[in-house]
Amino acid sequence: MTRKTNPIQTQKRASQTRIVPFTQRATHLFLPKPALSFTIFRKDIDYLGGKTMQSFAKKIITLTLSVLFICLAAAANDDNNVGSKKVPLKDRPSDVKGAAENQALMVGVSEVNITPPVGTPMAGGFQPRFSIGVQDPLFVKAIVLESEGKRLAYVILDLIALGREDGDRCVEKASRLSGIPADSIVWACTHTHTGPYTGPIFGLEESGIDKQWLASLPDAFARAVAEADTRKKPASMSVMRSFVVGIADNRRITFKNGRAINTWNLAAAGEDLGQSVGSEGPVDPELGILAFDDTKGRLLAVLFQYTLHTNLNFGKYLSADYPGVVYAKLRERFGPNTVTLFVPGACANINSWGYSYRQVGETISAAIIAKLDKRKPIAGAVKLASLKRDIDIEYRDLSADQEERIKAAFFAEKDRDVFRRELEVMRKQGFTKARTVLQAWRIGDVGFASLPGELFVEWGLKIKRESPFTWTFPVTLAGDYQGYLVTEEAWKAGGYESLIARSAKPAPAAVAEMSDAALAMLNEIYAPAK
Numbered sequence: 378m379t380r381k382t383n384p385i386q387t388q389k390r391a392s393q394t395r396i397v398p399f400t401q402r403a404t405h406l407f408l409p410k411p412a413l414s415f416t417i418f419r420k421d422i423d424y425l426g427g428k429t430m431q432s433f434a435k436k437i438i439t440l441t442l443s444v445l446f447i448c449l450a451a452a453a454n455d456d457n458n459v460g461s462k463k464v465p466l467k468d469r470p471s472d473v474k475g476a477a478e479n480q481a482l483m484v485g486v487s488e489v490n491i492t493p494p495v496g497t498p499m500a501g502g503f504q505p506r507f508s509i510g511v512q513d514p515l516f517v518k519a520i521v522l523e524s525e526g527k528r529l530a531y532v533i534l535d536l537i538a539l540g541r542e543d544g545d546r547c548v549e550k551a552s553r554l555s556g557i558p559a560d561s562i563v564w565a566c567t568h569t570h571t572g573p574y575t576g577p578i579f580g581l582e583e584s585g586i587d588k589q590w591l592a593s594l595p596d597a598f599a600r601a602v603a604e605a606d607t608r609k610k611p612a613s614m615s616v617m618r619s620f621v622v623g624i625a626d627n628r629r630i631t632f633k634n635g636r637a638i639n640t641w642n643l644a645a646a647g648e649d650l651g652q653s654v655g656s657e658g659p660v661d662p663e664l665g666i667l668a669f670d671d672t673k674g675r676l677l678a679v680l681f682q683y684t685l686h687t688n689l690n691f692g693k694y695l696s697a698d699y700p701g702v703v704y705a706k707l708r709e710r711f712g713p714n715t716v717t718l719f720v721p722g723a724c725a726n727i728n729s730w731g732y733s734y735r736q737v738g739e740t741i742s743a744a745i746i747a748k749l750d751k752r753k754p755i756a757g758a759v760k761l762a763s764l765k766r767d768i769d770i771e772y773r774d775l776s777a778d779q780e781e782r783i784k785a786a787f788f789a790e791k792d793r794d795v796f797r798r799e800l801e802v803m804r805k806q807g808f809t810k811a812r813t814v815l816q817a818w819r820i821g822d823v824g825f826a827s828l829p830g831e832l833f834v835e836w837g838l839k840i841k842r843e844s845p846f847t848w849t850f851p852v853t854l855a856g857d858y859q860g861y862l863v864t865e866e867a868w869k870a871g872g873y874e875s876l877i878a879r880s881a882k883p884a885p886a887a888v889a890e891m892s893d894a895a896l897a898m899l900n901e902i903y904a905p906a907k
């Protein structure tokens with residue numbers, strides 16, 4: 378079901394992309410050096426159309442200085458190769474080629490197009506938006522790793538979310554086709570808001586979902602896993618991280634009266650709320666990168682984690698949003714065989730304010746490429762492990778005063794009915810508790826904890842802080858979809874994520890239990906009982 382991108386639309390959109398001079402936004406000053414350099418470089422390329430020799434010479438000097446700046450910035454940033462085993466210099470391979478020879482790691486990748494037919498309603502808003510074309514295709518992508526007799530598959534879908542039933546169907550089929558145990562197949566969704574609905578939510582019920590397309594998903598998922606498995610070849614792994622600040626904001630602003638308002642509703646809230654006392658919580662600027670090369674030093678796969686909502690495009694065309702830009706940029710740099718897989722971080726309350734999906738994608742890509750250009754494979758065996766466990770959770774109190782919460786969240790009148798209806802549906806269908814799933818897994822010295830919903834950044838940072846692994850990446854929208862996984866503070870302060878809806882079901886106490894259980898599972902796979 379490949380759909381062609383509309384070149385006219387793509388071109389139009391590309392030309393609308395504005396590179397914001399860093400002097401225009403204070404936040405740009407905090408961009409990491411490679412990203413900043415990249416911006417300047419782009420501006421200089423544009424300058425080369427100058428007419429006089431004098432200005433041309435000036436531009437050449439500027440360009441040279443920019444290139445020099447990029448080199449210096451990249452060098453300055455090369456200080457944090459991660460992986461708890463920092464490889465002693467003498468053991469480091471002189472280059473990526475040949476690095477796999479003393480390792481038994483095998484890696485394969487595959488991607489299958491899952492773009493639905495044009496016209497499919499797109500999820501992510503309070504009402505469906507009907508797609509009128511394809512900006513960039515949606516994929517299900519799989520990486521299969523094998524080491525010390527253990528296989529592990531990570532699968533990422535360019536979808537807003539996926540419920541457990543559909544996810545389990547995908548996993549069962551993939552397991553049957555590849556022979557990889559179901560417990561060792563982990564999946565997550567990118568959370569693109571320019572993709573199809575996969576379940577009833579907000580303005581679209583069961584009848585509006587493209588059932589035929591949804592029924593084709595397990596085949597595509599299983600094919601991706603099985604293909605990745607058969608394509609496995611000896612590989613080496615590099616683990617790195619960078620920081621990208623300035624493009625992500627905590628989207629909840631708190632007020633002196635204890636309320637929190639989402640950034641997009643601040644204008645509606647006006648000045649009556651009195652003094653604002655800042656962002657409710659932090660952001661997580663860490664950019665995690667795992668890279669896998671074959672024995673010839675060709676980059677097979679890149680896993681990257683960033684903590685930012687995938688809701689920046691929000692246009693009329695189907696698109697993978699900013700991760701799609703990263704996929705394309707890495708291919709541009711490393712060739713068509715490099716498959717990039719997004720690992721979504723605890724992004725529930727993190728939005729980008731004032732940046733386009735292209736700017737965000739390009740900034741993240743530049744930071745990833747700067748690190749990849751200096752990747753150094755780790756030595757020794759890469760330990761793989763995975764643990765999947767069901768957990769019973771309580772939902773939010775359906776008798777809570779939703780009307781008061783709706784009013785305090787400052788949603789427009791037309792949107793308030795959406796939440797009234799959500800509560801009605803949940804009461805009617807008896808949404809009081811659920812059995813959902815958690816997963817902990819490791820690739821070498823990097824631990825991952827997968828949670829079944831949109832995890833608040835505070836929880837993600839807690840998991841990172843308390844995990845026994847030196848490097849841990851919380852993975853959201855994984856294994857199931859239970860909606861927003863808020864903190865107790867956020868529940869009390871109100872706002873969008875704290876309204877009761879099918880997009881926000883678990884009680885805050887249940888999220889604390891999930892976080893504790895995920896940490897316990899990380900501990901189990903870190904030091905398994907003999």
Ligand SMILES: [Zn+2]
Pocket residue numbers: 568686725831
């Ligand atoms: Zn979301």
